[in-house]
Amino acid sequence: MTQASVNAVRSVDLAVRDLDLARSFFTDVWHLQEVASDNGTIYLRATDRYFHVISLRSASPQEAGLVRIVLQADSRQAVDLIFEQVGRFGTAIDGAPRSLHGPGGGYGFGFKDPEERNFAVVCEVDDHPESGAQVDRPTRLSHVNLNCRENDATFGFLSAALGFKLSDQTRQFRFIRCNADHHSLVLGFNDNANLNHIAFEMPDLDSVMRGIGRMRDHGYPVEWGPGRHGPGNNVFAYFCGPGELPIEYTGEMQQVDDSYAVGKPEDWTWPPGRLDHWGITPGPSARVKAAQALFRFTESGYRLERD
Numbered sequence: 574m575t576q577a578s579v580n581a582v583r584s585v586d587l588a589v590r591d592l593d594l595a596r597s598f599f600t601d602v603w604h605l606q607e608v609a610s611d612n613g614t615i616y617l618r619a620t621d622r623y624f625h626v627i628s629l630r631s632a633s634p635q636e637a638g639l640v641r642i643v644l645q646a647d648s649r650q651a652v653d654l655i656f657e658q659v660g661r662f663g664t665a666i667d668g669a670p671r672s673l674h675g676p677g678g679g680y681g682f683g684f685k686d687p688e689e690r691n692f693a694v695v696c697e698v699d700d701h702p703e704s705g706a707q708v709d710r711p712t713r714l715s716h717v718n719l720n721c722r723e724n725d726a727t728f729g730f731l732s733a734a735l736g737f738k739l740s741d742q743t744r745q746f747r748f749i750r751c752n753a754d755h756h757s758l759v760l761g762f763n764d765n766a767n768l769n770h771i772a773f774e775m776p777d778l779d780s781v782m783r784g785i786g787r788m789r790d791h792g793y794p795v796e797w798g799p800g801r802h803g804p805g806n807n808v809f810a811y812f813c814g815p816g817e818l819p820i821e822y823t824g825e826m827q828q829v830d831d832s833y834a835v836g837k838p839e840d841w842t843w844p845p846g847r848l849d850h851w852g853i854t855p856g857p858s859a860r861v862k863a864a865q866a867l868f869r870f871t872e873s874g875y876r877l878e879r880d
């Protein structure tokens with residue numbers, strides 16, 4: 574039997590301490606657009622077709638964090654096959670795939686990865702018509718970078734159960750893909766299983782650069798960047814958003830296919846003092862390094878309708 578695969582990271586769900594602040598930040602500063610509100614959860618879209626790319630809900634300081642990562646599959650048949658593939662690993666699953674009743678609907682199920690992070694796989698969401706990219710507005714999620722205590726186990730799960738493929742491995746990270754983007758998830762070699770960062774795709778380099786200025790104007794100075802990464806060749810600018818959420822504007826991600834030669838750690842080394850292709854930015858700030866180690870996943874969240 575051929576293996577079923579997801580084909581995109583479509584959205585993330587976030588529980589925040591200050592919902593009003595997060596809502597104004599993601600609309601007025603980050604340039605997403607509110608599309609729905611349901612039971613206290615706010616849904617925000619980018620310019621691409623996905624119904625939403627991030628949802629926001631209110632939580633106590635103890636319960637704030639990233640609730641889940643939602644992945645896209647082609648069809649109900651693909652979702653059903655992925656459900657079987659996930660089931661072989663014995664991680665928590667919230668039940669068989671079924672019709673979902675929140676904003677955007679869809680068909681899917683929720684589950685945990687081997688490090689207890691919450692994921693969902695969905696299809697048939699009521700997405701928007703294609704409307705084209707707009708300058709200074711994110712088009713979609715680009716990738717989510719996860720700190721991993723158990724990188725081998727998590728990579729084994731995401732490749733066997735969800736169909737991710739390795740694009741590059743460095744000393745610090747595995748970069749894995751599920752479509753033509755060089756990476757949609759990044760798995761770090763860490764001593765914790767928290768969120769490293771969430772990256773939003775911008776339509777062009779100028780939108781990334783003006784985004785840095787807009788963020789600075791609103792009191793969110795760039796914490797690392799601008800620069801151009803090695804693996805993926807994407808441009809980057811990292812920030813600490815509300816609640817010290819580690820977020821990135823990125824763009825120009827390298828497009829690859831199965832002919833791409835998987836890089837090893839020795840293929841990705843920088844000269845002393847360099848961390849990117851351009852060499853114009855200092856390294857990551859102490860503030861963003863702390864944010865990238867401390868922003869947690871919530872324990873609840875793998876039950877799609879009950880968290």
Ligand SMILES: [Fe+2]
Pocket residue numbers: 716718770772821823
């Ligand atoms: Fe990134």
